[in-house]
C-alpha cells in the first residue's frame with residue numbers, strides 16, 4: 564500500500580471521549596506523532612481541545628478526513644453513523660482502511676454504506692484513557708496482515724487487544740465495553756457499605772477501588788479460577804462467608820449475568836436499526 568497518497572496516516576471522525584483516549588495513547592506511546600493524525604467532529608469545541616492538548620490537525624469536515632487519511636477511525640455513536648455517511652462527499656477508496664468503534668454495527672453494514680474499503684470493527688473500553696483498556700478487534704476478510712498489525716497497534720497503545728471472530732463482538736462489548744460501568748456501580752456500593760460501617764467516604768472509595776484492582780490482578784496474574792481465589796478468602800464460620808451469603812441472598816451474581824445479557828440484547832438491537 565502506498566503511504567504517500569495520503570496526507571495523514573490516521574483520521575478520526577468523531578473527537579469524543581473514546582477518540583481522545585486512543586489519540587492520547589497513540590501519541591504518548593510513540594506509535595505516531597501528532598502530525599500523523601487529523602480529526603473531524605460535529606462541533607468545534609472538542610476539536611479545539613484536541614488541537615490544543617495534542618497538536619493534531621483538525622477540520623470541521625468529515626469528507627476531508629475521509630479523503631486525506633489512510634486509516635479512518637469512526638468514533639461516533641452508532642446512531643450518528645447515518646449522519647456521518649450523509650456528510651461524506653465521496654466514499655473511501657479500496658486502499659483505505661475503516662476502523663469502527665461503534666457498538667453493534669457489523670462490518671457488513673458498514674461496507675454496505677461505505678462501499679469498497681477494508682473494515683475493522685473494534686470494541687475498546689474507557690480504561691483505555693489510562694492505558695488499561697481492553698479492546699476486542701475483528702478483521703475484515705479482505706484485510707491483510709500489515710493492516711491488522713497497524714490497526715491492532717493503535718489499540719495496543721491503550722491496553723490489551725484480543726482478536727475475535729465478529730460473531731463474538733456483541734457479547735464481548737456487553738462484558739468489557741460496558742463492564743467499567745458495572746464495576747463502578749460495585750465500587751460505589753462497596754464504599755457505601757464501608758461508610759455505613761463508619762469509614763470516611765474518601766477512604767471507603769480507595770479501599771473499594773484498590774480491592775477491585777488487586778483482585779482483578781490476582782485473577783490475571785495467577786490464572787487461578789475466581790472461585791478458588793474466593794475460597795482462599797473465606798474461612799469457616801468467618802466474616803467473609805457471611806458477606807458472601809448476603810450477596811447470594813440478594814442475587815448479585817444473577818444480576819451481573821442479567822446485566823451482560825441485557826447489554827448483549829441492546830447491542831444486537833442497535834445493529835439492526
Ligand SMILES: NC(=O)c1ccc[n+]([C@@H]2O[C@H](COP(=O)([O-])OP(=O)(O)OC[C@H]3O[C@@H](n4cnc5c(N)ncnc54)[C@H](OP(=O)(O)O)[C@@H]3O)[C@@H](O)[C@H]2O)c1
Pocket residue numbers: 576577578579580581582603604605606609625638639640641643646647650664665666686687688689740
Ligand atoms: N465510551 C465507551 O465506553 C465506549 C466503549 C466502547 C465503544 N464505544 C463506542 O465509541 C463510540 C464513541 O463513543 P464516545 O464515548 O467517544 O462518544 P462521545 O464522547 O459522545 O463522542 C462522539 C463524538 O462524535 C461526534 N459526532 C457526532 N455526530 C457526528 C457527525 N455527524 N460528524 C462528526 N462527528 C460527530 C460528537 O460531536 P459533538 O461534540 O458535536 O457531540 C462527539 O464528539 C461510540 O460508537 C461507542 O459505541 C464507546
